[in-house]
Amino acid sequence: MALETWLDLPEDTPFGVANLPYGVFSPRGGPPRAGVRVGNHVLDLAAALDDPVFARPSLNEFLATGRQRWTETRARLTGLLTDERERPRVEGALHPLAEVSLHLPVEVADYVDFYASEQHATNVGRIFRPDSEPLTPNWKHLPIGYHGRSGTVVASGTPVVRPSGQRKPPDADAPVFGPSRRLDIEAEVGFVVGTGSPLGSPVPVKDFAEHVFGVCLVNDWSARDLQAWEYVPLGPFLGKSFATSVSPWLVPLDALEHARVAPPPRDPEPLPYLADAGDWALDLALEVRLNGEVVSRPPFATMYWTAAQMLAHLTINGASTRTGDLYASGTVSGPERDQFGSLLELTWGGREPLTLADGVTRGFLEDGDEVTITATAPGPGGERIGFGEVTGRILPA
Incomplete structure (x- = not known):
């Protein structure tokens, strides 16, 4: 049942007393x-x-x-x-x-980005490895992730300067240097650690809510051409570290009780330290707008790995966590084409450009483009819980 308040709130506001981000x-x-x-x-x-x-x-x-x-x-x-x-x-x-x-709501201590959507990982595998199995052999055994750069996590609304770096065109013998030509978005959900954990002490799945305070939205901007050239053998680096935008509001876990759902079936069963303890999949409905036009509606409930499993895996080797640590889900993508959370997928590697309502096409982001990601979740009494938005506009290199 929705809470009654003496405040004169807008009708159907997603920021009622049941939220309080x-x-x-x-x-x-x-x-x-x-x-x-x-x-x-x-x-x-x-x-x-x-x-x-x-x-x-x-x-x-x-x-x-x-x-x-x-x-x-x-x-x-x-x-x-x-x-x-x-x-x-x-x-x-x-x-x-x-x-x-x-x-920025927090002073970010560390930043980790995961790769937890089976649909996204499958799409990426099909785009880049069309003649091989789309998922790597380890994917269904552990939440894959990488450590990012906390110093370039920026508040929503901060302009994003197009990054420059090395890229190697497919028909070239050697790399060239210049602005990224395949600048992309990644619609993600972020989790902020409130209570840290000491070095050498893994955080069990069951203790997730004792450590994580709340949830925000993330756009992990990605320079796909820089990333493709640099990531072998150590993974993402300059193609990711130039900017990661986060929304200004942290929705407490306590506001998301009605959004908790059972995670999808796992095959094979994960190792015991990753076994589910309570339903920590979250039924969040994301929306991605490019220059004001909705281009995708990714569903977070379909994510293969939950945030509780991500934290357990992040710390299973004894890695410590600190107040202000941010970890993100990786791109959220659903099974339908209009549910993909990146332009890489929406345009299938740039080969099938999006056509917007004004007739303009996009394979990847152009200078001046603005991307906005929003989300809501179920609340009590039929209310929706709002997350605000994370937005950024691309400036020239």
């Missing part, structure tokens, strides 16, 4: 501080809760306090927004969303 904002003339989005407003948490931990330019200090504090704070916020007696106190801490600036 956390972010960092600057009010006009003020320093960055933590807030939660409710409707088309941001609630200043330091002011509403009289708590200096929220008067910081990132959420890290709050996230480090752990699961019990997260739960208590959410309950307190819910009470403030549903109890009419709290209205005089809270109204003065509300800022119209249109009048604030949004920032």
